[in-house]
Amino acid sequence: MNDYTLRELEAWGDRIEELVRSAGLECYEQFFEICDYEDMLCYEAYAGMPSHYPHWSFGKMYERQRTFYQYNLVGLPYEMVINSDPCLAYLMRDNTLALQVLTMAHVYGHNDFFKNNRLFKEYTRAELTVELFKNHADRVRGYMADPSIGPDRVERILDAAHALRYQLQRFGKREQKHDREQLTKESEQDIPDRLKNDLLTFLAERGKLTEWERNLVYIVRDETFYFLPQLETKIMNEGWASFWHYKLLNRLALPQSLHWEFLQRHNLVVRPHANRINPYFLGFNIFTYLEETYGLDYIFQVRTQERDQSFLRRYLTRELCEKLCLFSYTVRGNDIVVKEVGDEEGWKTVRDDLVKGVGLGSIPCVVPLAVERDQLVLEHVFEGWELDITYARETLKYVVDLWGGRVSLKTQLSGKAKRLICSEDKVVSLIDDI
Known part of the structure; x- marks a missing residue:
């Protein structure tokens, strides 16, 4: 450990948990794990999961972060917490005692947010999280070990699914998987109503895929639904955790030396960043303003009901x-x-x-529009921001991998209707859409 013992850390943790209950936060059972920087790099690359399926992109992330850290170009997160029941959080072994205390209080803020925000309730089942990711990891490794499949074919499908993972139902109830009999009944429809805003599920159901390939796409889809609430509430979630670590530690009667470091660390966390928005800074200030204006009970309601877009628009x-x-x-x-x-x-x-x-x-929305003589026609839902054509060309090639045929994409460039067409051999052309 650092300048403290594990027993001291547990004692501070017990005091924080007592304050959490008295403050009205409603949390899952909380577990902490102490890890070194190598472990934290691994957890960061694999999204904090104790078990995750193998993919080259995770190794790339690990090597990138490890290199940046060794050259002092980036720091490591003080903590990492995952939405599960019980809630799991990792603490860096090299953190000082004051930083560990602040971090534990911060984690309880995340924990309460995970358990109570409506998006997490709608899209995730926290009690099944760890088992879900473990089962997915076992299935992917099983496909890789299968001599008739192998790692290269698995990675080809995972690459495509990763490229399209956010092209799914963005609002409302998530689409459930349908059995083959139900799908057959819809076969005469080009795009069923339930899939008109869900490209990834459409490709999983209608693409020329084998059963194991289809299962891989569903694995990526299901894990994306797990991460979706975190993407949609980044400002709220970090703001809520920062608001509560500040409030709890001010109630904790820290010794002067710890309190001084806590204030320094807190100010570093919630300071504004140059040229970009710091979600901790923005979320903390909005929640502080709401408590001062409307009271504590009101911000608990806000925490439950909003996502970042509605949170910012309203408050x-x-x-x-x-x-x-x-x-x-x-x-x-x-x-x-x-x-x-x-x-x-x-x-x-x-x-x-x-x-x-x-x-x-911040992510372009692309939806399935029609099927024209086996060609899949997609449409970019234009909201004033043009597509990065280089990126769009490469992404269309991944759609071809899952669709199994020619794909075209309707969009706008410089106020004119355009269409990107990707052939089966992945040659992409850009034409006027008349």
Whole structure:
């Protein structure tokens, strides 16, 4: 350990847990694991899961983070916590006692958010999380070990599914898997209503895939649904955890030396970042404002009901925009045009630009439109932001892998209707869409 013993850390943990209960936070049972920096790098690469299926992208992430860390280009997270019941969190062995205490309090904030926010209730079953990921890992390794399949064929499907993992039902109830008999009944429809906003599930059901390939796509899809609430509530989740670690530690009667370090660490966590939004900073300040304005009971309701987009649209006021010095900008040719909060139109533009860029709003939405003589026609749901054509070309090739035939994509470029067409041999062309 560092400058403290495990027994001391457990004693502080017990005191924090007592404060958590008295504050009204409702949490899963909480487990902490102490790990060194190598372990933390592994957990970071594999999303914190004790077991996860193998894929080259996870190893790439590990090597990238390890290299950056060794050259002091990035730090490591003070903690990592996963949405499971019981809730699992990892603490860095090299953390000081003050940082461990702050981190444990921060983890309980995440824990409460996981258990109570409606998106986590809708999309995940925390009690099955660890077993779900373990079963997926066992199945993928089984396919890789099968002499008739092998790792190369498995990775080909996983690569394609990873590239398309966020092209699924974004709002409302998640689509459940249908058996083959139900699918046969829908075979005369090009795109069933239930799949018109769910490209990944459509490809899993209608693509020219073997059963094991179909299962791999469903594995990626199911794990994406697990991570989706975290993507959609990043600002709220980190803001809620920061709000509670600050409140709990101020109630903890820390010795002066620990309290001083706690304040330093807290200010580092919730400080603004240059050229980008720090979710800890923004979420913490909004929750603090809401408590001061409406009271503690009100923010518990906000924590339960909102996602980042609705949270910002409803509660990022002009007063907060001015206080936090927020602005937005656009690039016009060689110029950067900055929009400041100054007037009524200005702050709403700043707020709305921020809303559009959080969660899935930052990821283009592509939906299945029709099947024309075995060609799958996709449509980019245009919301003012053009596709990166280089990226779109490569992504279409992955759609071909799952569809098993020619694919085209309708979009807009410079105000004109365009269509990207990808042949079965993965030659991509861009034409006017007449």
